[in-house]
Structures are given as structure tokens and as C-alpha cells.
Amino acid sequence: MANDKKFVKAITSREEDFAQWYTDVVREAELCDYSSVKGCLNYLPNGYAIWENIRADLDKRFKETGVENVYLPMLIPENLLQKEADHVEGFAPEVAWVTHGGMERLQERFCIRPTSETLFCELWSRTVQSYRDLPKVWNQWNSVLRWEKTTRPFLRSREFLWQEGHTIHATYEEAEERTLLMWRVYRDFISESLAIPYVAGRKTESEKFAGAQDTYTVEALMHDGKALQSATSHFFGKAFPDAFDIKYLDKDNELKSVYETSWGLSTRIIGAIIMVHGDDSGLVLPPRIAPKQVRVIPVAQHKEGVLEKAEELLAAVQAAGIRADIDDSEKSPGWKFSEQEMLGIPARIEIGPKDIEKKQVVVVRRDTREKIVFSMEEVAEKLGDLLETIQKDMYDRAKAFLDSHIDEAVTMDEMKEKFKENRGFIKAMWCGDEKCEDEIKTETGGAGSRCLIEDEDAISDTCIYCGKKAKYKVFWGKSY
Amino acid sequence: MANDKKFVKAITSREEDFAQWYTDVVREAELCDYSSVKGCLNYLPNGYAIWENIRADLDKRFKETGVENVYLPMLIPENLLQKEADHVEGFAPEVAWVTHGGMERLQERFCIRPTSETLFCELWSRTVQSYRDLPKVWNQWNSVLRWEKTTRPFLRSREFLWQEGHTIHATYEEAEERTLLMWRVYRDFISESLAIPYVAGRKTESEKFAGAQDTYTVEALMHDGKALQSATSHFFGKAFPDAFDIKYLDKDNELKSVYETSWGLSTRIIGAIIMVHGDDSGLVLPPRIAPKQVRVIPVAQHKEGVLEKAEELLAAVQAAGIRADIDDSEKSPGWKFSEQEMLGIPARIEIGPKDIEKKQVVVVRRDTREKIVFSMEEVAEKLGDLLETIQKDMYDRAKAFLDSHIDEAVTMDEMKEKFKENRGFIKAMWCGDEKCEDEIKTETGGAGSRCLIEDEDAISDTCIYCGKKAKYKVFWGKSY
Structure with a gap:
């Protein structure tokens, strides 16, 4: 059964006010809403179903490794x-503290996990003893809490x-x-399943x-030119594991250190799906993770x-392994078309x-409106x-958008000018000094280093900010 | 790849000390362990994989409704x-309280959810307006926290x-x-998928x-004669919803109350699986929710x-849709047999x-050891x-055990005598007075009312405790 809303409200256009458009889509597609707990979200059925599909897909990829x-x-x-x-x-400045259990004040405070490296390390420090106990390759699907000051649906909330x-x-x-x-698993998942370059x-x-030695990131470009x-x-x-005294006895009978990794993807990615693919009619969901892929809409259904x-058609479509529903409301x-478009269901069948x-039907694509x-x-x-x-087409369009929003700059003037236009990513050289990194961000009105580019030729020999010898080529960009 | 433990420790026998047997199985099968947070568990891969299968099966049944x-x-x-x-x-006496967020003391305390009726009602009080918004049939898979004093793996822990x-x-x-x-969904799931009567x-x-008006329960009988x-x-x-002012405008334009339900199943059920099916060699998992259903064990593998x-056999078994692995360790x-038995993998193939x-293989059933x-x-x-x-056989054996541990009593002496032998469930009549219910529990050394029996003939006309007119027929039993 389709959602039984009475009407679809108009939403702000992307060009008019991108931030308002985003808020409107989240509300009108009923993805989530703010709870009575400041900064925490209620993930509603339409939003949570997207997360369930993301989870199932990514979990399968994890288990294969x-x-x-x-x-x-x-x-x-x-x-x-x-x-x-x-x-x-x-993390300490942004955690929530539990100080009382039942009627008693606790002797030691607990924080609600902002991330769980410390708990994993504590467990392994007790249980890993021999080379036979290695490696440990573990994952958990859960929620974490960070006491953020400003919050936005999916993009930044206290609990996520x-x-x-x-x-x-x-x-x-x-x-x-x-x-x-x-x-690599993340990059494949994001491009293949979410159609996001x-x-x-x-x-x-x-x-x-x-606490990490190196962090590798995947940065997507939203329609407003900001990175996520x-x-x-x-x-x-x-x-890190040494700080927790995790040691193992190796085959040669020597006590040795272990080496650690961690990796994560959150419900922020739903924000990326909205802002990469959405349009002025609402959500546009990639078919692979869309909760419903097709909606059957009867026309003149009283006849x-x-x-x-x-109903017959719906059964045939479902039997073909497609996630489909019908809107047989009054x-x-x-x-009905507007609602299906707002929800981002990839295709509708009009009958x-x-x-x-x-003996035919009209199928309308959500992404192109092609009939x-x-x-x-x-x-x-x-x-x-x-x-x-x-x-595939959704990926290709997003890729063309990304490619047309990557540019390079040699001077700060050039860079500042380009970021005025919300240019997406700008490649520029950098000396490696944090002061220059900070100054570039300030002078461009917020374009920070998104990541290092390790495999290409230099644009110039000198840091775009200080003019000293350049060590790195960097993707700069404003971001969520 | 099979678990690479070095050896399997002997476990206590069920007859000798059932509680110790339970603890031994949980530890040796590496299902969970106590964390550095008093009363909270680390759910390890072998234990969590059982929960994942329970979740997938039950979630499918939910969605079908x-x-x-x-x-x-x-x-x-x-x-x-x-x-x-x-x-x-x-709930107030057993919740944990968050009093500080980041560096600041909060103006209002938050408790970590012990259950979420209040949050669901708050959300609905804001969003439900018309008969068109009803019903809401929602569920969440999550963890809750209750500040318990005594804890046991799966059966009672602070977070579950x-x-x-x-x-x-x-x-x-x-x-x-x-x-x-x-x-009904729970009863079907528990009997069909977990083989538990x-x-x-x-x-x-x-x-x-x-806060409920009525609670309907499913009570299983553990091997030691206690109910769970x-x-x-x-x-x-x-x-309950009236207390949160959830009202809807009906078709007749009148503002009306809504009627509420809630229902839950927790990781306690893993304790039931262990205590219903396990034996002196360890876990015995029902095939439908066993993370691995079959293990291939090569004999004289150096030849x-x-x-x-x-390996060829493993591939063929997996291709037949069976969750299988191989123990090709040294x-x-x-x-290897002992480990497979400890983990409760339903069958092994010796080759x-x-x-x-x-051109043959020997298959050994975990439940009966039949070759x-x-x-x-x-x-x-x-x-x-x-x-x-x-x-099916696992269910039938457990059902025979349950049936042989249901009895009835007319006098307190008879009832007390029967509970001395750990008789499982005793049916007896009750007047409906809470005082009698409490006294029966005290005098039998802990056998409380498990549930009312609504569809059978009376055993006698009078309450087994006070002798007044009986209103209910009840299953009495000691419990976890």
C-alpha cells in the first residue's frame, strides 16, 4: 500500500535556496524528523528503509573480505x-556523560561511545595472546553519540x-x-550502489x-558545489594498540605489537544521496538501494x-524480483505522480x-521523466x-557534474575567484605547513584540504599560499 | 576458515552443575564475554552471528504483516x-542518567532508553492528526539499558x-x-525457527x-526445569497514548483516542537456545538459525x-545453498570434532x-551423534x-521434554513436593488475589505465575493457596 498522505506540498527550488530545498525534501519525503531530544533524529520508515538497504549491501561486501x-x-x-x-x-569535549545508575551516583563516569576504538582495544588486550589469535577483522552496526552544537538532518546530529x-x-x-x-570497498559501494562519483x-x-597515523577518505560532491x-x-x-598493551607471542616466541585499523560509514551518506541526485520535485533514489524501485499507479481506477x-501487473513485477508497490488510494x-516523485521511486507504471x-503501459523514469x-x-x-x-545514467550524470567542477589554481587570487563561484574541488600545491592550510581555508571562505593527490604531476613547484617549496598536491573544497 | 583455537577445554556436565555448564558453554563457544563495563557484554562473532540470523528471520516475518x-x-x-x-x-529505578554533554551540565537529565514507548508516543503526538495517519505499525532493532544488579550472559545484562x-x-x-x-508471530518463530516448544x-x-493493560507471553522450558x-x-x-495526548480526527469529524501495542524479543532468546538444546559437549544449534550449518573436516589431510x-566437497555443499565451512587447520x-561439537554446528562431514x-563420506549429526x-x-x-x-527432531525432543514436565496440583503440599523435583510447569487454580500469588511463590521456593490458561477445564473450584473460589487456571514455574 502506498503512503496515504493527503497532498504534496511544494518545495523550495535548489537554485533559490539549496539548504531550504534540502530541509524541504527531508520533511516532505518523510525521511526523518527532529525528536524531543535536541539534536537527535527520529529515522522514519522512508529514511530508515534506505539505511537498511545500504546496510545489507555494504555488509555483504564486508563479509566477502x-x-x-x-x-x-x-x-x-x-x-x-x-x-x-x-x-x-x-573526543572528550563532545561526549555525553552518564553519572547515575538507577538511584545511585556512579563511582566512575561512563561516556556514551563517540566511537569504539577503546572498547575493542580493551577486549583484545585481554583475549589476544598468540599469533594464532590474529588477525581480528571485526565490525559493528550501531549508533554513536557526539554532543554537537549545530545539527542538520543526516549531515550532523548528536546520535547517528x-x-x-x-x-x-x-x-x-x-x-x-x-x-x-x-x-576500496567503500569506493566501489559508493560508486556502484549509490551511483555517486x-x-x-x-x-x-x-x-x-x-589518534590515527593515516586517514583515507572518499569525498563526494554535492549539487551546490560542496564536498561531503x-x-x-x-x-x-x-x-594506539600499544597504549592498551595488546601484545602477542609470535612463532619465534617473542612478544610483539599489533597493528590496527578502523573504518566507518554513517547515515551522513543519505544526505549525499539526497544532494547528489535530488531535484526540484524531490528525492531521486538509485535503484539498487531504493526501498521501492517501481510504483504502479492506476489511472481512472474507478473504471x-x-x-x-x-494488481495483476504489480504481482508480475514483484515476481520478477523487483521491489514494487501500488498506489490505489483515492x-x-x-x-500520486507527485508523491512518487517526491519519494524518489526510480520508475512508475501508469495504467x-x-x-x-x-495491451500496453507507460513507464516514466524518475531521473529523466522520459516516458x-x-x-x-x-x-x-x-x-x-x-x-x-x-x-548507470544517474552515475554518468553525477560524474559529468563532478568532472566539470574540478579545476586547478596556481595563485591565491585565482583560487579565491574560483571558490566565489562555488567551483567544487580546486587542485593546488601546498608546502605541508598547517598554518598555510588554515590560511587558505580562511581566505577562500572555508575551502579546506579535502585530501592529498598522490599520483599526478605537479601543477607548480611552490605552495599556493606561502610560495615555499611545495610538497603536496591537494584537493581543496568547501564541505559539509 | 574454521576457528583456530588450540584446544577445547572440558566443560562441566549439565547434571553436575547446570549454571556452571551454561557459563562454560558461553565461554568455550566464544559467544560473548564480560566487558570492562560492569554488567555489559561484548557479543563476539559466534554469538552475534546467531543474533543476526534470528534478526533476519524474525524481521521477514514482521514485514510480511x-x-x-x-x-x-x-x-x-x-x-x-x-x-x-x-x-x-x-522503569525509573533502573535507568542510567546522562547529566553532562561535552563540558556542560545539562539543564534536564536524559535517561538511556530502557524501552521506547515514551519516545514513540511523543513522536506520534506531534505527527498523527487524521484517521488517514493510522495505523502506525513500527519496529526498531536496537539496544536498551537497565541498571540491573545481578547479571548473567544473555539472560540478564545491563545493556542488551x-x-x-x-x-x-x-x-x-x-x-x-x-x-x-x-x-502468534513470536510463537511461530520460536517453534519453527528455534525448534523450541x-x-x-x-x-x-x-x-x-x-503501563500495559494486558501482556501476552511465550514461556519456554530450560533443561533444568526453569522457565524463560x-x-x-x-x-x-x-x-498510555492518552497520557501523551495522541488524538486523531476521525471521518465523522470527532477527535478520538488511539489504541496502542508494543512487543519485543531480546538476546535472552540465545540463552534459551543454549539451555533447551545444549548438551555436555556444548552448543547444539537449530539448523535454521545456525551461522554455519555444516563443517567439512578432512581426516589425514596430509595425504x-x-x-x-x-575443498571440492565444500564448494558443492555451499553451491547447494548450505552455510558451510572447512576446518583445514593443523x-x-x-x-576438530570437539570444536565443531562445542560450537553446535548441526552436522559435520568427515572425509x-x-x-x-x-567415493563416500561420513556425515555426523550434532544432535544425535548418528553417523x-x-x-x-x-x-x-x-x-x-x-x-x-x-x-524437526530437535523440536520433537524438546516438546517431549516439555510435555513430560507439565503437571498439575490441587493442594499446596502436592505443589511444593513437585517443585522440589524441579518439575517444570505446574498447573493449579488461583483466586486472582496478588497476596496468594506472592505466597505461592514464597512457599514453593520461587515458582511464580508464568501465565494464565484460558481454554481448559478447571482442575478444582478453589484457589490452591487460600481455598476461596478460583478465578483462573495458571501455569506456575520457577524462572530465569
Whole structure:
């Protein structure tokens, strides 16, 4: 049964006010709403179903690389959070503290996990003893809490859903390989399943995860020209696990350190799906993760045989393995079309008395609005291919947008000018000094380093800001 | 790849010390362990994988009845928890309180959800306006926290995983129907997928959920004769949603109350699986929810061709849709058998040089230890049926055990005598007075009312305790 809303409200256009457009889409598509807990979201059925599909797809990819799922507590004792200096410095200012259990004041405070490296390390410090116990390649799907001051649906909220993978390995090389493997899994998932193209690379020192040695990121470009960090994979080396005293007895009978990684993707990615693919009629969901891929909409359904035929069609489409529903509510076809478009359902099938007479149906693509006439007999069979075509076309359009929003700059004037136009990513050289990184961000009105570019030729020999010798080529961009 | 443990420790026998046997199995099968957070568990891969399969199976059953999944915050503002008197009285003494966010003391405390009725009602009070917005049939898979004093793996811990379904309806009848429907879904799931038989019925006033009008329970019987409450479905009537001022405008233009239900099943059920099916060699998992259903164990694997043939067999078994792995570690076959038995993998395939010569394999059932010889060609094809047979036999054995542990009593002496022997469930008549219920529990050393029996003839006319007129027939039992 289709959603039984009474009407679809108009939403702000993207060009007029992108931020308002985003808020409107989230509200009108009923993806989530703010709860009575400031900064925390209620994930409603339409929004949560997208997350369920993301989860199922990504979890399968994880397991194919040997990942095992676990679940660790939501509470972290204060002394445990403090074991690694950079980590506690990064997270302590933004955690929520539990001080009372039942009627009693606790002797030691617990924080609600902002991330779980410390709990995984504590567990492994007790249970890993021999080389036979390695590697551990674990993941959990859970929620974490960070006491943010400003919040926006999916993009930044106090509690959010994510997965956090944590692994330890006997060697540096194996851990590094796992870091890069999971970075690859994210890139494949984001491009293949979400139809979102990206730039990707290593983060600078100031942008990496608190306590990590290296952070690898996947950065997508939203329609307003801002970047969104979509997934990260962190290499910790041995400093972090050493702080927790995780040691193993190797084959040669020596006690050795382990090497750690962690990697995560959160419900922020739903924000990326909205802002990469959405349009002025609402959401546009990639077929592979759309909760419903096709909606059957009867036209003049009061006429004899229409509803019956529409139900028949629905059954045939579902039997072909397509996630489909029907809107047989009392609303006008126009309302129904608007709702299907607002929800981003990738295609609709319109079926009325004339279609039945001609033994055909009209299929309308959500992404292009193109109308395609199929014979009644072949439609169920051909929809699968059409959905794959939509998926591919959505990626190609987003890729063309990304490519046309990557540019380069040699001088600060040039760079500032380009960021005035919301140019997306600008490539420019950098000396590696954090001061220059900060100044570039300030002078461009917020364009920070998104990631390092390791495999291309230099644009110039000198840092775009200070003129000293350049060490890195960097993607700069404003971001969510 | 199989688990690479070095050896399997002996576990206590069930007859010797059932509680210790349980703890030993949980530890040796590596299902979970205690974390550094007192009373909270780390769910390890072997334990969490069971929960993942339970979740997938039950979630499918939910969705077939029209349930939609959502996710609401883990924090509840103190004023919200206090809106319904019985509910706050039931839960306030056992919640954890968040008093600080980041560096600041909060103006209002939040508790970590012990259950989420209040949050669902708050959301609906803002969003439900018309009869068109009803029903809401929602569920979430999450964790909740109750500040328990004593804890045992899976059976009672401060944080535990569960699903909590919450629904509201326009009429009393529809809500009552949903309560009973979900109770039926649980009973089907528990008997069909977990091979666990049960008794089921309505709870007494003193045993029902805090704030509910009626609670329906599913009670399983553990091997030590104690009951375990395995799932509950609650009917709230309109008092609870009225406390949150959820009203809708009906077709007749009148403002009306809604009727509410909630229903849940938690990781406690893993404790039931262990204690119903396990034996002195460890876990025995029902094939339908076993993470691995079959393990291939090569014998004399150093001999030419054995490993190769074993791998071939594994591929064939997996291709037949069976969840299978191989233990090709350097351990002796005896160790490997013990480990497979400890983990409760429903069947193993032994394959050695002689088997290869004879073009056959030996399949050993975990539940009965029966050995069955299959020809190499037919084994993959026939395993599916064998697993279904194991599933059925496990249910039948547990059902025979349950049936032989249900008895009845007319006098307190008779009842007390029978509970001395750990008799399971005793049926007896009761007047309906809570004082008698309490006294029966005290005098029998802990046998409380498990549920009412509504559809059978009376055993006698009088309450087994006070001798006054009997109103109810009750299943009494000691419980976890």
C-alpha cells in the first residue's frame, strides 16, 4: 500500500535556496524528523528503509573480505577513553556523560561511545595472546553519540547510525593492506550502489582521525558545489594498540605489537544521496538501494477492470524480483505522480483504460521523466534492465557534474575567484605547513584540504599560499 | 576458515552443575564475554552471528504483516519518561542518567532508553492528526539499558539487544488483533525457527509490563526445569497514548483516542537456545538459525588428494545453498570434532583417504551423534533434507521434554513436593488475589505465575493457596 498522505506540498527550488530545498525534501519525503531530544533524529520508515538497504549491501561486501560482526557496549569508562592522548583530546569535549545508575551516583563516569576504538582495544588486550589469535577483522552496526552544537538532518546530529570496523594484525603491511582494502570497498559501494562519483585520497595531518597515523577518505560532491566526506578508513600503526598493551607471542616466541585499523560509514551518506541526485520535485533514489524501485499507479481506477489489471501487473513485477508497490488510494493520478516523485521511486507504471485496451503501459523514469511504452506482456521482464540503465545514467550524470567542477589554481587570487563561484574541488600545491592550510581555508571562505593527490604531476613547484617549496598536491573544497 | 583455537577445554556436565555448564558453554563457544563495563557484554562473532540470523528471520516475518522499521533516539528526557505513572514507576529505578554533554551540565537529565514507548508516543503526538495517519505499525532493532544488579550472559545484562515493536490504531479491536498477531508471530518463530516448544498465555496483573493493560507471553522450558520468558506482546488500550495526548480526527469529524501495542524479543532468546538444546559437549544449534550449518573436516589431510577433495566437497555443499565451512587447520581430527561439537554446528562431514577410495563420506549429526554414510555424489543434494530432519527432531525432543514436565496440583503440599523435583510447569487454580500469588511463590521456593490458561477445564473450584473460589487456571514455574 502506498503512503496515504493527503497532498504534496511544494518545495523550495535548489537554485533559490539549496539548504531550504534540502530541509524541504527531508520533511516532505518523510525521511526523518527532529525528536524531543535536541539534536537527535527520529529515522522514519522512508529514511530508515534506505539505511537498511545500504546496510545489507555494504555488509555483504564486508563479509566477502572476511569481516565478522560483533556488538560492544554503548558505554565507555572514563579511564578507558583517556588511555590514548590524541584520541581523548579529539573526543572528550563532545561526549555525553552518564553519572547515575538507577538511584545511585556512579563511582566512575561512563561516556556514551563517540566511537569504539577503546572498547575493542580493551577486549583484545585481554583475549589476544598468540599469533594464532590474529588477525581480528571485526565490525559493528550501531549508533554513536557526539554532543554537537549545530545539527542538520543526516549531515550532523548528536546520535547517528553507522558501522565501525576495527581490525588488528600481526604486521604493519597486513594492517596497511586492510586499511586500503576497506577504502576500496567503500569506493566501489559508493560508486556502484549509490551511483555517486568521488575523489579520494589521504587526509592531511590536521584533518585525520584523532589518534590515527593515516586517514583515507572518499569525498563526494554535492549539487551546490560542496564536498561531503562519505567514508573514511584509518591506519593506526602500533601506537594506539600499544597504549592498551595488546601484545602477542609470535612463532619465534617473542612478544610483539599489533597493528590496527578502523573504518566507518554513517547515515551522513543519505544526505549525499539526497544532494547528489535530488531535484526540484524531490528525492531521486538509485535503484539498487531504493526501498521501492517501481510504483504502479492506476489511472481512472474507478473504471471496471483497471484496479484488477494494475494488481495483476504489480504481482508480475514483484515476481520478477523487483521491489514494487501500488498506489490505489483515492487521490488523483496527479497527486500520486507527485508523491512518487517526491519519494524518489526510480520508475512508475501508469495504467489506465486506454492502456488496457492497447495491451500496453507507460513507464516514466524518475531521473529523466522520459516516458517509455511497453507492451503489457514484456514490462515485468524489461523493468530490470531499465532500472540498471537508470542506475548507470544517474552515475554518468553525477560524474559529468563532478568532472566539470574540478579545476586547478596556481595563485591565491585565482583560487579565491574560483571558490566565489562555488567551483567544487580546486587542485593546488601546498608546502605541508598547517598554518598555510588554515590560511587558505580562511581566505577562500572555508575551502579546506579535502585530501592529498598522490599520483599526478605537479601543477607548480611552490605552495599556493606561502610560495615555499611545495610538497603536496591537494584537493581543496568547501564541505559539509 | 574454521576457528583456530588450540584446544577445547572440558566443560562441566549439565547434571553436575547446570549454571556452571551454561557459563562454560558461553565461554568455550566464544559467544560473548564480560566487558570492562560492569554488567555489559561484548557479543563476539559466534554469538552475534546467531543474533543476526534470528534478526533476519524474525524481521521477514514482521514485514510480511506490514511492519515498518524505524530508529528513535537512545536518550529520553526525564519529563517524557514521567508522563505515564505506572511506566515511570516500573522503569525509573533502573535507568542510567546522562547529566553532562561535552563540558556542560545539562539543564534536564536524559535517561538511556530502557524501552521506547515514551519516545514513540511523543513522536506520534506531534505527527498523527487524521484517521488517514493510522495505523502506525513500527519496529526498531536496537539496544536498551537497565541498571540491573545481578547479571548473567544473555539472560540478564545491563545493556542488551532486542527489537521493540510499537503500534497505534484507530480502534480497540484492531489494536487487540495486532497484539495477538505479534504474539502468534513470536510463537511461530520460536517453534519453527528455534525448534523450541512453549506454553503461552496472558500474564497476571503483577507480572504484566509497566503501563500495559494486558501482556501476552511465550514461556519456554530450560533443561533444568526453569522457565524463560522468551517474548512478550503488550496491549496498552488508550490510557498510555492518552497520557501523551495522541488524538486523531476521525471521518465523522470527532477527535478520538488511539489504541496502542508494543512487543519485543531480546538476546535472552540465545540463552534459551543454549539451555533447551545444549548438551555436555556444548552448543547444539537449530539448523535454521545456525551461522554455519555444516563443517567439512578432512581426516589425514596430509595425504595426497584429501584436502583437494574436501575443498571440492565444500564448494558443492555451499553451491547447494548450505552455510558451510572447512576446518583445514593443523589440529588432529579429534580436536576438530570437539570444536565443531562445542560450537553446535548441526552436522559435520568427515572425509579421509578411505572415504575417497569408496567415493563416500561420513556425515555426523550434532544432535544425535548418528553417523550416516552418503555417496560423494549425493551428499550435497541430500544435506538440505538432513538439516530439516535435524530441525524437526530437535523440536520433537524438546516438546517431549516439555510435555513430560507439565503437571498439575490441587493442594499446596502436592505443589511444593513437585517443585522440589524441579518439575517444570505446574498447573493449579488461583483466586486472582496478588497476596496468594506472592505466597505461592514464597512457599514453593520461587515458582511464580508464568501465565494464565484460558481454554481448559478447571482442575478444582478453589484457589490452591487460600481455598476461596478460583478465578483462573495458571501455569506456575520457577524462572530465569
